[in-house]
Amino acid sequence: MNLEYVKRWGWTANPFTLIINPKLFTGYESQVHAVLEHINNKHKIALITGSTGAGKTTFLKWLDENLRDYSTIYVSKPPQTPEEFINIFTDIFGLTFWEKLFRKKLSLYTLPKYIEKKSKHHLVFLVDEAHETNKDVLEWLRVLTDQIKGISLVIAGLPVLEAKIKGDLETLNQRITTRIELNSLTKDEMRDLIKKRIESISGTEIEPFTNSAIDKIYHRTGGFPREVLKLCDRLVNTAVEKHLDKISAVDIEDHREVPRSNVRLDQPVVTFSPKPPSDQQLINLPYKQKRILETLNKDDWLTPTAIADILGIKSYKSRSHAIRSINNILHRLMMEGYVQRESRGKAYLYALTPKVKTLFVEK
Ligand SMILES: Nc1ncnc2c1ncn2[C@@H]1O[C@H](COP(=O)(O)OP(=O)(O)O)[C@@H](O)[C@H]1O
Ligand SMILES: [Mg+2]
Numbered sequence: 214m215n216l217e218y219v220k221r222w223g224w225t226a227n228p229f230t231l232i233i234n235p236k237l238f239t240g241y242e243s244q245v246h247a248v249l250e251h252i253n254n255k256h257k258i259a260l261i262t263g264s265t266g267a268g269k270t271t272f273l274k275w276l277d278e279n280l281r282d283y284s285t286i287y288v289s290k291p292p293q294t295p296e297e298f299i300n301i302f303t304d305i306f307g308l309t310f311w312e313k314l315f316r317k318k319l320s321l322y323t324l325p326k327y328i329e330k331k332s333k334h335h336l337v338f339l340v341d342e343a344h345e346t347n348k349d350v351l352e353w354l355r356v357l358t359d360q361i362k363g364i365s366l367v368i369a370g371l372p373v374l375e376a377k378i379k380g381d382l383e384t385l386n387q388r389i390t391t392r393i394e395l396n397s398l399t400k401d402e403m404r405d406l407i408k409k410r411i412e413s414i415s416g417t418e419i420e421p422f423t424n425s426a427i428d429k430i431y432h433r434t435g436g437f438p439r440e441v442l443k444l445c446d447r448l449v450n451t452a453v454e455k456h457l458d459k460i461s462a463v464d465i466e467d468h469r470e471v472p473r474s475n476v477r478l479d480q481p482v483v484t485f486s487p488k489p490p491s492d493q494q495l496i497n498l499p500y501k502q503k504r505i506l507e508t509l510n511k512d513d514w515l516t517p518t519a520i521a522d523i524l525g526i527k528s529y530k531s532r533s534h535a536i537r538s539i540n541n542i543l544h545r546l547m548m549e550g551y552v553q554r555e556s557r558g559k560a561y562l563y564a565l566t567p568k569v570k571t572l573f574v575e576k
Pocket of ligand 1: 265267269
């Protein structure tokens, strides 16, 4: 970390990196409204398009975190094979002994019935980077949403995705009832993006930027989120080099930013955020389950192994027994809406759902 930031403005980090934090999401009001309407009306397929850096991923993750009346699944990119596709759901909902026995039989054709049986609440399936996939996969997604009663699908991708669907996938095209485009923020929304970021690292409002600087940043970037962040990043670094405490319009040169290509993760990330339980249900939980929740209240995003190590394994036959048992309990807690899960490849990380987190704070 750059100590100059701290000295100059009291910051604890650089606020203008391209990290994705749904808590910093702002603006795009009409688009947010359209997607919420779509989901609340239990509509089937919504399509979000926008160029790289417009905010698609942040928007989907914001939905994943804020749709508290629904269970949501977020996948950072579409599955590529039928097996991967099926695994997303069996990894979340699990298989009973009998289902394991007949595992071979779970196919793209039986998957809808399986999901319908397992999913207790209306499910919102959020699929990111959908332009990266082929016709077949998009068609599976369409069939899945057609056949499951309680599911809404929100797919996001680059603008080429819409052209691809229009050209090749007429049925899917007809099923899309909500289409939104993320383009750029208004000047006020852009100011809020900057302010939220600065305040999130203990800074004050839009300091060091003056209002004239905000006008100029807007003029230069058109309010396109990624360009705003890149420009702000350069401006604060230059200010540090030149020992400036303030950044005003005269400090901002006139040339335009050159867009940069997208950075991608190799491992798909799948997040499942279940619909949370009622307050009464929480009070009635058994002791072991409560201890796990308390552990997760102290520390977010832990693996079952980390939890076993924190809680100790005294009451179990061995460490691996403890881990397996905790794993089972976590799965149950997830299905009942106490904890959410994120998987990266083979690793699972657990955290309290936002509502349960609030209940703990209130206690
Ligand atoms: N509406 C927004 N509010 C706050 N930050 C945003 C918004 N849109 C985008 N950003 C930020 O801009 C950067 C690029 O956004 P991202 O979601 O990765 O775009 P995309 O997925 O469309 O390529 C991220 O750091 C993100 O947090
Ligand atoms: Mg993205």
